[in-house]
Amino acid sequence: MKIHELEKRMKEAGFKLTNQRLSLLSVLDKFSETMVTAEELLTECQKDYPATNITTVYRNLILLEGLRLLHKTSDSKGKSLYKLVCSDEHHHHMVCLDCGKVESFDFCPLEELRKITERNNFRLVEHNLELYGVCSECDKKINEE
Amino acid sequence: MKIHELEKRMKEAGFKLTNQRLSLLSVLDKFSETMVTAEELLTECQKDYPATNITTVYRNLILLEGLRLLHKTSDSKGKSLYKLVCSDEHHHHMVCLDCGKVESFDFCPLEELRKITERNNFRLVEHNLELYGVCSECDKKINEE
DNA sequence: AAACTAAATGCAAACGATTTGCAATAAGGA
DNA sequence: TCCTTATTGCAAATCGTTTGCATTTAGTTT
Known part of the structure; x- marks a missing residue:
């Protein structure tokens, strides 16, 4: 799914497009082929927008999961891993x-x-x-x- | 795998068969058809052997995992679930x-x-x-x- | 463009599950 | 029975994640 589409979905769901959210979406998009931790996402987000905070990252991950735009799993140690959902057909x-x-x-x-x-x-x-x-x-x- | 076999494996690996361990093995055996949390295992263990402690349960779970006798996964919230491995063929x-x-x-x-x-x-x-x-x-x- | 309002943020503190340090205890061989 | 080392229990630390609350900001309303 294109970033623009993701932004549209958030907006349609009534959420504000804050800089933190835009930055998170763009980072998730960049990592769309990889499962990443919240910490890794934060580090990347801070490159665009240094003020971003881990709490905000978590809150927005939960939100994206709720919108079914994000896929969450956990690694063997129980740490959460995230990735944008694939929009293509079942695989x-x-x-x-x-x-x-x-x-x-x-x-x-x-x-x-x-x-x-x-x-x-x-x-x-x-x-x-x-x-x-x-x-x-x-x-x-x-x-x- | 029978309890007796599990005990044998632990002993062979050089571990002592403490009451806490025997109690854990018997509880795991009882739940061999179900994925259970460490907390649930503790509660059951304490019925046999009230002194058992959550730390000990965790330590022995790690040990059993190391012996490849225990299967660990996590639920959707990241909490760990355990179950004895199946000894029968691939399934x-x-x-x-x-x-x-x-x-x-x-x-x-x-x-x-x-x-x-x-x-x-x-x-x-x-x-x-x-x-x-x-x-x-x-x-x-x-x-x- | 300024004012407004609810939503979103940042911080620090709380949280739950799990791990660790250390002194006390117990298994199992001598 | 004694002895040595592994194991235990407790309390405290840790890690990832969540929450409470005061502050800020997006996006609307004047």
Whole structure:
């Protein structure tokens, strides 16, 4: 989703477009291929707009999540990671354990999963299919060392 | 895995079988079908052995994780959830969002996933396929209300 | 353009989950 | 039974995140 579209969505939802928010959106956009922490977002935001504060970052992340514009997960230590949602059609991700880069792929065995849950009278709400490993760039770097 | 086997593994790894540990193993075994928090484990442990302490629970959970006997994830709020690893062959889980119950299924599209990662020069380390929803019992309960 | 008002911010302090330092205790071999 | 070292319990520290409150600001209204 383009930044302009994100700004429009916030505005339409009745939120003010403060400098802190514009800066956060632009940073999120910049990192749209990577899962990042709130702290990393803050650091980047401060480059545009030094006054930005971690509290504000968190508050706006919560807000974006509420608008379903932001995807939140947690790393193995329980720390939260964020990324703008993908607006394209259904797909899943490969996440690099080294640099956090996220690559997408279209495959999803949803049909099969539906059959399984029906067989168990399990009301399927969500499914999560994610691959973890080392992306080609990081793998190259490791081999060079 | 049977409790006795777990105890054996700990002992073999050079750890002492304290009452706190025995009590934790038995509680984990009791909850082997459910993801539970450290707090819930403590509460149960204290029924057997009232002196048990949250610090000890955490320390032993870390230890069991290190022995690869324990599986750790986090819920949507980042709180950690634990469960003994399954010793049976490769499978995935459906997790009830209501009661935490975990059911297993054998299906896994690993072949397909391998093809995808190879195509992307992505070195696959781990994959996660998990279904979330409402289990048949909870669904029944909800409908009764 | 100045005034207004509710929303948004920044700070410091609170928070909950988890970890750590340290002195006291207990497991399991000698 | 004794001894040594691992383990425990407690309190305090830590980390990421959230909240209360006074101040500031966006975006409207005059």
